[in-house]
Amino acid sequence: MRVDFHTHTTLSDGSLSPAELIARAVEQGVEVLSLTDHDTLAAYQHLPEDIPLTLIPGIELSCVWSGVTVHVLGLNVDLASVDLQCAVAGQDQARELRAQKIGERLAKQGVPGVYETARAAVGEGRALGRPDFARVLIERGAVSSFNQAFDRFLGAGKVGDVKMHWPELGTVIQWIVASGGVAVLAHPLHYKLTRTKLRRLLVDFMEAGGRGIEVANGRQWSDADIDFLRSLCKSFGLMASVGSDFHAQTPWSEVGCDASLVSNCVPVWSAWQ
Template sequence: MKIDLHSHTFCSDGVLSPTELVIRAVDKGVDALAITDHDTVAGLAEAKESISKQQLPLQLINGVEISTSWQNFEIHIVGLNIDPTNACFLQQLASQQQRRLERAEEMARRLAKSNIPDVLPAVLALANGAALTRTHFARHLVNIGQASSMNNVFKKFLGRGKIGYVPNSWVEMAQAVQWIQAAGGEAVLAHPLKYKINTKWLKRLLADFAAAKGDAVEIISPQQTPQQRRDLWALCQQHGFSASVGSDFHQPTTWNELGKNLYLPDDVLPVWHHWPLAQTAKGNLSN
């Protein structure tokens, strides 16, 4: 059974619609998919409806990815099996959306001072109601010829210390864990090797995530080595975490795909071990 618990639609910074995403997941042999857009659950209803109408052989896991603040780092926490109709949770996500808008406004002001005007209206049009991210800014700056690629945008304009960089004001990591669990979900530390922190800080992050009563860690992500997966699992065992897997899919690329290489070693406890799908998954994933 192939499971992917981290993916995005155009409701945040992905490029596919929820319908397109679930169809692609089936085409790639995925059996269970979590849609985890940034600070929004807006794509879940369409995805569920599409699966039902087209009778797709896909189990949808209601998810979200919350941007949080920890020790001046931006840390992402995935929520799995959340209740997307929980009124309190929706209000909390709305507060994150307001933070995103305020950050976007300040980014646009800073870019305007560097002779790149009228960025915010263009970015809002590009997002088309989706959760605003720096990716939308990057796409716009590439479109208008300010950079040759998305990566180049971050190097020139949006990375830490650059002219368009604005520090985040996200919810604290421990509070986001509480939000997710109060909405019936499980809190997963997303892609821990992407934060560009050394081993000492990584251990500290996992310790604080454990103190916040987090549930699992995403130990399987694209382009990890087998040794990195083993090392992450060893750290998880120290804190009693289960393991999650996710492609962090945003768009079709040559280096990442839904469900690709998301396999767990036999001795790893998956986050879904107590879910209804566990009986068929048997704790393992196919390539």
């Protein structure tokens, strides 16, 4: 069986619309899919009428733990949950204020109107990210490439590097649990924590109500990494999830993962089956 519990659409920072992503997943033989856009549930308002696979409502929420930004997936959430809807509205407002601040800073650097142009290009209902600003900078001739946009304006330590003030890990997990969902730590190795610190994160994650971790994410992890994450699932009594973290059609992030990657761990989908 092929499944995918971590994908992104154009309603956050993906390259395919919800309908296009679902069609792509069907082409790849995916039987169970979740659309987990960053801090938004908007994709679920743009679904096709016919969905020839099992769609699990999901979201990827940003938060902070010990000064480190981490991402938590909420899987099988209730889309009508008032708690989750209020949380998403707050996250969306934070992202919008950040985007406006980036625009103000770019204007002071002699590139005015970038926020307004980017907002008009993506429309209402989707948060703006730095890639959206990079596209406008390229169109304006301020830079010649995405790399140059980040090197000059948007990368770490540059004028457009506006930090977000995300909620704490426990708060985000509470939102997911209140909505009836399962909280899963996304791409645990992405944060480049020592193994000791990662175990500390998992202890706090579980105490707050977290129930699973991704043991595979895209195709960039080695067999040794996946084996290590499976061992963490077993030792902590966590469920195992898998996802492509799909944003665009590239060889390493194609939609769909083999369900056997969870190996002899408890699969996250057992929580709602």
